[in-house]
Amino acid sequence: xxxxxxxxxxxxxxxxxxxxxxxxxxxxxxxxxxxxxxxxxxxxxxxxxxxxxxxxxxxxxxxxxxxxxxxxxxxxxxxxxxxxxxxxxxxxxxxxxxxxxxxxxxxxxxxxxxxxxxxxxxxxxxxxxxxxxxxxxxxxxxxxxxxxxxxxxxxxxxxxxxxxxxxxxxxxxxxxxxxxxxxxxxxxxxxxxxxxxxxxxxxxxxxxxxxxxxxxxxxxxxxxxxxxxxxxxxxxxxxxxxxxxxxxxxxxxxxxxxxxxxxxxxxxxxxxxxxxxxxxxxxxxxxxxxxxxxxxxxxxxxxxx
Amino acid sequence: xxxxxxxxxxxxxxxxxxxxxxxxxxxxxxxxxxxxxxxxxxxxxxxxxxxxxxxxxxxxxxxxxxxxxxxxxxxxxxxxxxxxxxxxxxxxxxxxxxxxxxxxxxxxxxxxxx
Numbered sequence: 022x023x024x025x026x027x028x029x030x031x032x033x034x035x036x037x038x039x040x041x042x043x044x045x046x047x048x049x050x051x052x053x054x055x056x057x058x059x060x061x062x063x064x065x066x067x068x069x070x071x072x073x074x075x076x077x078x079x080x081x082x083x084x085x086x087x088x089x090x091x092x093x094x095x096x097x098x099x100x101x102x103x104x105x106x107x108x109x110x111x112x113x114x115x116x117x118x119x120x121x122x123x124x125x126x127x128x129x130x131x132x133x134x135x136x137x138x139x140x141x142x143x144x145x146x147x148x149x150x151x152x153x154x155x156x157x158x159x160x161x162x163x164x165x166x167x168x169x170x171x172x173x174x175x176x177x178x179x180x181x182x183x184x185x186x187x188x189x190x191x192x193x194x195x196x197x198x199x200x201x202x203x204x205x206x207x208x209x210x211x212x213x214x215x216x217x218x219x220x221x222x223x224x225x226x227x228x229x230x231x232x233x234x235x236x237x238x239x240x241x242x243x244x245x246x247x248x249x250x251x252x253x254x255x256x257x258x259x260x261x262x263x264x265x266x267x268x269x270x271x272x273x274x275x276x277x278x279x280x281x282x283x284x285x286x287x288x289x290x291x292x293x294x295x296x297x298x299x300x301x302x303x304x305x306x307x308x309x310x311x312x313x314x315x316x317x318x319x320x321x322x323x324x325x326x
Numbered sequence: 327x328x329x330x331x332x333x334x335x336x337x338x339x340x341x342x343x344x345x346x347x348x349x350x351x352x353x354x355x356x357x358x359x360x361x362x363x364x365x366x367x368x369x370x371x372x373x374x375x376x377x378x379x380x381x382x383x384x385x386x387x388x389x390x391x392x393x394x395x396x397x398x399x400x401x402x403x404x405x406x407x408x409x410x411x412x413x414x415x416x417x418x419x420x421x422x423x424x425x426x427x428x429x430x431x432x433x434x435x436x437x438x439x440x
Contacts, residue, residue: 032355032389039348043341074384103388125333125392128340 023047027057027071040128054078058086067142070099081116088117095145097138162236164214165221173235173243178299180247185292192254192288194244195306199281199318201240216270223264251288258284258321281319285310288325302326327430329438330394349439356393370417380409395431
């Protein structure tokens with residue numbers, strides 16, 4: 022692990038540097054706050070041991086700069102203070118330092134404090150890794166609570182295979198909110214988000230429990246209806262659209278926004294072995310949706326494969 | 327003149343075989359650094375020089391503590407305090423004693439860590 026040692030005094034800098042090198046750490050040095058800051062940005066330093074009292078940018082100011090900037094990861098900071106500044110250690114810690122060591126320091130103590138810092142950085146590494154994994158595994162759209170795109174796509178693929186296996190029909194409905202951009206521009210994004218949440222609720226309420234309902238993108242939703250054929254899927258789509266028209270969005274000031282939606286449906290009439298069948302089905306629904314919008318919205322159009 | 331050997335001795339255990347070289351290195355660094363500081367600390371400062379003077383006293387306080395020269399460190403601390411208060415007119419006697427104390431400390435250090 023690379024540690025940056027900052028001190029304007031060569032003697033003290035070398036003392037810490039030699040101790041750390043002996044412990045097996047890679048050390049870079051800076052003779053002042055500004056030089057340290059440049060290095061931190063350039064070399065992605067994660068560990069800093071800095072003297073407090075330095076001309077120019079001092080240790081506390083450097084720490085504050087580190088804490089208030091968007092760096093690529095957490096930077097662990099140990100502040101080196103003179104013995105007679107012990108009453109100002111609270112100030113140092115509040116400025117953002119993780120720990121302090123008073124000089125003249127005992128090398129064994131420095132070793133122990135650096136080890137503590139390593140532990141903290143390892144914790145942060147684990148946290149970042151877990152967060153990344155979580156994002157990869159996420160199946161739920163956080164705003165609406167519906168399946169996210171990845172999940173609904175996977176669901177559709179599964180249902181398509183089952184339809185093939187048991188020779189059942191399958192249909193999909195693509196929906197979106199009419200003039201959604203206008204709603205966002207007029208009432209703001211928070212209201213836009215509420216519209217999306219309301220739309221999700223309306224769709225969910227008018228779907229069967231074994232239908233897949235997902236947020237495809239932006240204000241587009243996909244409903245997958247296994248075993249459904251015409252005219253059932255058309256009825257379902259019209260029911261949803263009526264639900265949207267009957268359920269105005271109520272704003273915090275009790276004004277209402279009337280929502281409208283459009284739908285494009287696609288039914289799989291003939292099961293084939295085409296490898297692109299899934300995408301073709303979704304595409305067909307998308308095209309039907311496009312048609313219904315260009316016809317003025319608030320209506321259902323259909324395609325069949 | 328007493329030297330607190332515990333500071334440098336703590337490095338002795340740590341550095342093992344290199345201990346003697348390491349300590350010698352540090353001491354030489356200290357001596358040359360102190361000479362530089364005395365360029366500033368040799369005379370009573372003018373108001374314009376006060377800030378640099380105070381900083382130099384602060385540095386000497388730190389470095390001498392690092393090598394265990396506690397009497398020197400305390401004296402430098404006093405000088406630093408006076409500098410922060412702006413009590414320039416009280417500095418003269420301490421400045422004179424400072425150099426003397428340094429020479430004694432150096433002699434003792436060389437004796438201990440020869």
